[in-house]
Amino acid sequence: MKFGRKKAQESPADADDVKPKKKFKKKNNNGNGGNKLKKLSSVALSQALVILLAGVAITALLHFVVLTPSATSSFDQARAQQADSAQQSLNRHFSEQQAQVQAIASQPYVIESMRNGADPAALANELEAALPGVSDVFIFPRREIPRTGQNDTLLGFAGLELARRAEQGRSLLPDAFPRNSRWYLQFAAPIQQSEGGAVLGSLLAVYPANQLRPLLTLGHTDMNGRLALVQTISGNAQTVVSAGNGSGTTETRRLINPDWSVAYQPAGSPEPAVSLVMVAAVVAIPIVLAVIVVWVLVGGAQRGLRQDLAGLIQWAHKVFGGEKVKQPDFRWDMVASTGEVFHRLSQVVEKRVAKASEQARPKPAPTKKAQASEEEDPLFQDSDVPDIDMLDGDEDVLGFGSGGSKSSSDPLFDEDIPDVLENALPEVSIAQEMFRAYDIRGIVGENLSAEVVEVIGRAIGSEAGDRGVTALCIGYDGRHSSPELADALARGVMATGCNVIHVGAVPTPVLYFATHHLQTGSGVMVTGSHNPANYNGLKIMLGGETLSGEAIQKLYQRTQNADFNAGQGAQSREDVRRAYLDRIVGDIAVAAPxxxxxxxxxxxxxxxxxxxxxxxxxxxxxxxxxxxxxxxxxxxxxxxxxxxxxxxxxxxxxxxxxxxxxxxxxxxxxxxxxxxxxxxxxxxxxxxxxxxxxxxxxxxxxxxxxxxxxxxxxxxxxxxxxxxxxxxxxxxxxxxxxxxxxxxxxxxxxxxxxxxxxxxxxxxxxxxxxxxxxxxxxxxxxxxxxxxxxDISTPELNVEVTESEKFAIIKRLGEQGDFGDGNISTIDGIRVDYADGWGLCRASNTTPVLVLRFEAETEEALERIKGVFRDQLQKAAPDVVPDF
Structure with a gap:
């Protein structure tokens, strides 16, 4: 230890040999004591902060968990009461006003005037005086309600429809409408000889909406805010009349007219009965007192600890100076324990000093040993620290590739544009069954091939030419057969003198978009749509018309009669994908991600x-x-x-x-x-x-x-x-x-x-x-x-049949089927509607199947309707297995 090394450097007889020991010890104690006091201060500060934070938390809990919910509940109740009061007041007013208009229309004078053919306009002018606050009155003799309001600004379609409802004895509800930035209310009543008697006409009274403002005054004097009559038509809400100002949560109530509602909006938000400042004061006072008490107690502890440490230092000086002094009594356990360690250490030092004095001066073995001990301590050796070299030469450590260039070819046009050659017309057999109701579709390798599509392409190009079409777009889907068929199609089309614009591998709607964007109005999509991978076909648009029915069959006849034009069309390619996306993104905005x-x-x-x-x-x-x-x-x-x-x-x-x-x-x-x-x-x-x-x-x-x-x-x-x-x-x-x-x-x-x-x-x-x-x-x-x-429904159900039989089966089903009391529709196949559901059976235009679908209010009804169709289908086609 350091003390031993210092002793070895001086004379064994030196009377001051313990002074360095004393000085070193003092410095070490001061350092330790400082750290102890610093930690104790931190503990005191932490305790005070914990108490303060606890106080803040209690204040917040009282405010937000107890007081604020209570205030909010009371506020919501008062807001609801205000809305209920306004609802009752307005409904009562509308009922009274409707009754008043009905009473005027039922007066004997009015009935007698209408019976005698009096002038409706003059009679209406007389009745205005009998209806206080009315803006205008209209009288319509029976069946003489005009289609328009003509030049009268307060008579519109809604008012005329209300008058018709009155004349027809239908339910009458008041209505509201705006004119020249002002709102009006209108009420109608029938003019009839007696209750249940003949209707002679109808009366329509129009009132200014601002007459309702007195009814929109607040009945709850402690709450300000805004009351408004709101009319909602097709989801569009408009304020008819309002009074006051509000910014809080709106409370809404429906009125007599289901399109009307009264909306109450308080002027502010709920406030607790006890303010946050008062709550904080009530909580803060005891907390501050507690903090003071804790601080005083910790301060007393610090003073006691300082006294113990001062005593420990004085005692250590004396003990290490060679004096025989009894260890004092300490109040703190940790100081007493430290004193006990110092006492044992002083005894060891005393023995070592005595032993060193007895040894010869030339034998400072302890010093060398101590020096060797320190110098040879492996803690200070660096021999085991490894050398770490960075490896050079690996330029792709993260696996991102060598950065070499790749082909920049666009996969949109993976296939080369086909060359136009003067080839003879291929001799192929073309199946009529591929020419369906609204497209051409076949099975690749069976009835559909590049040679077949090239001939069909000549038919399409010839039909396009006869319609005045000079260019058409060609696109294809992701099927493996589509690029080859698209090339063959282009060859056939161009052989008729029609130009081709290749738009590449794109969805069908992008091909349709291309016909608009490139202003051709014509295009052909090579696609098998949703069918299996071995299917493919053509969807055809010429001059803005998507071909179907007879137009598709006409193409087949052209292939059979070799009714083709001859010419040499040109070809080009256009990528419209970006334009397509931009067009949609420019039209549509999605408000939320x-x-x-x-x-x-x-x-x-x-x-x-x-x-x-x-x-x-x-x-x-x-x-x-x-x-x-x-x-x-x-x-x-x-x-x-x-x-x-x-x-x-x-x-x-x-x-x-x-x-x-x-x-x-x-x-x-x-x-x-x-x-x-x-x-x-x-x-x-x-x-x-x-x-x-x-x-x-x-x-x-x-x-x-x-x-x-x-x-x-x-x-x-x-x-x-x-x-x-x-x-x-x-x-x-x-x-x-x-x-x-x-x-x-x-x-x-x-x-x-x-x-x-x-x-x-x-x-x-x-x-x-x-x-x-x-x-x-x-x-x-x-x-x-x-x-x-x-309702409970099935998805589309498919029953496999032959291509040649599917339409015949539907025909027999329509002629021979007995579907009970259902309402039969033959727009497309057989659809039968019952009171509690419906069923459908039709021939698919794309695959050799019958397509069925059922829907009903209950499972029992669904099974009943399915059973009817199963029975009738088996009668019309005994070989068919209706497994639905």
């Missing part, structure tokens, strides 16, 4: 769908978005529940707000809510229809025969006109043009927007419109769709 799972089923929508959702400001979780024409994960058909299992699981796993599923070519949409509930397209159409019709009252909304019977009621209730039509994207688009409908949809998932879009079926745009609606709601998607009625 939703979490969305996108399942493209390895179809061609896998590239653009996640990109679109992300650019709309949402968080995207992609699922099966790698384009793979084998569809390795599940069939690309969102109309089948089995294909949505993985999407449902991923939505639940990630806590997403919504799940979106796309078919193989991106024109059909499937939807899953945040709880994993499948929303079938007819229920999705309910939400979309309500949104579109809210801005376009009276608009037509089309839906196909497979949709729910509840859909028509939702559309009508929203103010639209429901129109049922045939299934098929071509047929639906043609019907939209015919009717001017702004929205259409099919149970298969094809949704067509005429509002703000081009009228073609587009699952990506539909998904964006859905996100736009969900983004402005403060509810989960599950709760939003719960607003709409829902």
């Amino acid at each position: 939703l979490k969305v799972v996108v399942d493209a089923g390895n179809g061609i929508a896998g590239e653009l769908a996640p990109m679109l959702v992300e650019e709309l400001g949402c968080e995207v979780t992609p699922l099966y978005c790698e384009v793979d024409g084998n569809f390795p994960n599940h069939h690309p058909d969102p109309g089948q529940p089995a294909n949505l299992k993985d999407l449902i699981a991923k939505v639940k796993e990630t806590g997403a707000d919504i799940g979106l599923a796309f078919d193989g070519d991106g024109d059909r949409l499937g939807v899953v809510t945040n709880t994993g509930k499948i929303i079938w397209p007819d229920r999705l159409l309910m939400l979309l229809a309500r949104d579109v019709v809210s801005r376009n009252p009276g608009a037509d909304v089309l839906y196909d025969v497979k949709c729910s019977r509840r859909l028509a009621g939702v559309i009508s209730e929203a103010g639209g006109r429901p129109v049922m039509w045939k299934t098929g994207h071509s047929l639906m688009k043609a019907k939209m043009k015919e009717t001017g409908a702004l929205l259409a949809g099919e149970m298969s998932g094809h949704i067509f927007f005429g509002e703000r879009w081009y009228g073609f079926d587009d699952a990506l745009y539909t998904a964006a419109r859905l996100l736009e609606i969900l983004g402005i709601e403060d509810r989960h998607s599950d709760e939003i769709f719960a607003d709409f009625p829902e």
